[in-house]
Amino acid sequence: MNLPDHPANPVLAIIHSMHSTHGNFSDRPLLPDDLEAILAASIRAPNAGNAQNYAIIVSQDPALMKEVCGFQAPVMLVYCVDTQRNKDLATHLGLAYGTDSAWTLVTGVTDVALAAQNAVIAARGLGIDWLISNGVQRGEVRRFWRLLNLPPVNCFPVLAVFLGYANAIQEHRKGRLANDAVIHRGRYQHRDTAACERILAETDAEGFGASVFADWRAKGHAHYLEAFFKGPGGRAANMYGNLAPALRESGIDIRACEVAVLNQSEL
Ligand SMILES: Cc1cc2nc3c(=O)[nH]c(=O)nc-3n(C[C@H](O)[C@H](O)[C@H](O)COP(=O)(O)O)c2cc1C
Known part of the structure; x- marks a missing residue:
């Protein structure tokens, strides 16, 4: 039994009509009111402890987009986990905002993902195309701190959302x-x-599956997943080798959490 795909409910209809636009956006700009509506919908997402430990960097600079992810669109939203804002506010009040690396990583990424998904659902509702990319986790990750002027610690980029209008009919959604x-x-x-x-x-x-392996049968694979595991699926992990050191530099060290828990249990 398959789950219902084309429900009459308008919210579900939007969700089921969604698909990524892989980088080919036209020059048609977003209306400023549409962008503000998308941002407002994004930050309506639930967030742990009502702390909103994230930052959304809104860019309309094509050169920056190209440097960040290689994609170009009228708008790029870079979603970062950001506990620095609350730390600054605590310091301002003469207090401390204590954070734990594992919690910041897992809960922060959850908050970011929910906010980004709200943004793309809102975009689709306004007839705007979108792409979510984790390109900010690949390659020389530390360069994003310079490119985006991020605080050196307590803030790290997780996702980029590109918004615009596709300049070609997209392949069938996967x-x-x-x-x-x-x-x-x-x-x-x-x-x-x-x-x-x-x-x-x-x-x-x-x-x-993705159109890049549409010819898996012609290439002699018995299954789509065989082509995937032998190809991009097997290589994917190699692209994220700089992520852990960059996270450590930004103050996220999960090993330190394990030590802290050990010390606590020794008390
Ligand atoms: C965390 C995340 C990272 C992604 N990164 C990329 C990316 O860097 N480049 C890209 O073309 N698509 C990217 N995608 C889009 C996925 O490839 C796409 O969602 C998936 O193939 C399903 O296709 P659909 O969204 O059109 O149904 C990403 C999606 C997610 C959720």
């Missing part, structure tokens, strides 16, 4: 695994051979 592949009803369902085969059948279906 399929999504559902049911027992990602939706575990009741408790986690561990996969047996039959479950793996069911998932392979879903991912082999026409139009499921």
Whole structure:
């Protein structure tokens, strides 16, 4: 059984109509009111402890966009985890705002993701195309601090959202695994051979995956996922080697959290 795809409900209809625009935006600008509406929707997202430990950098500078991610669009929003604002405010009050690296990383990234997703849903509702990119986690990551004028510690970029109007009809939106592949009803369902085969059948279906591997059959692969794991899926991890050192430089060191917990339990 597939989940409903084209519901009559207008919010669900927007969600199900969504797809990424992979970099090919036209020069048509966003109306300033539309951009403000998207930003207002973005910050309406729920956030842990009502602390809003994030910053959104709004850029309309094509040169900066190109340097940041290689993409260009009328608008780029860079979503950063940012505890520096609350630390500044605490200092201003003669107080301290204590943060833990693991919490800042996990909860901060969660807040950012929710805010970014609200932005793209709002954009779609206004007929604006979008791309979410994690390009700010790749390559020489520390350069983003200079490019975006980020505080040296307590702030790090997580996602860039590009907004504009696609200059070409986009490929068919990609399929999504559902049911027992990602939706575990009741408790986690561990996969047996039959479950793996069911998932392979879903991912082999026409139009499921990214167009870059559309010719996986012609290339002699038995399955779409075989092409994925041997290709981009296997290489992906190599692109993020500078992320952990950059996070450590920005004050995020999860190993330090483990030491802190040990020390506490020794008391
Ligand atoms: C965290 C995240 C990072 C992504 N980074 C990129 C990216 O750097 N470049 C790109 O073209 N698409 C990127 N995407 C878009 C995905 O490739 C896309 O969402 C996925 O293939 C499904 O396609 P659809 O959104 O059109 O349904 C990213 C999506 C997410 C959620």
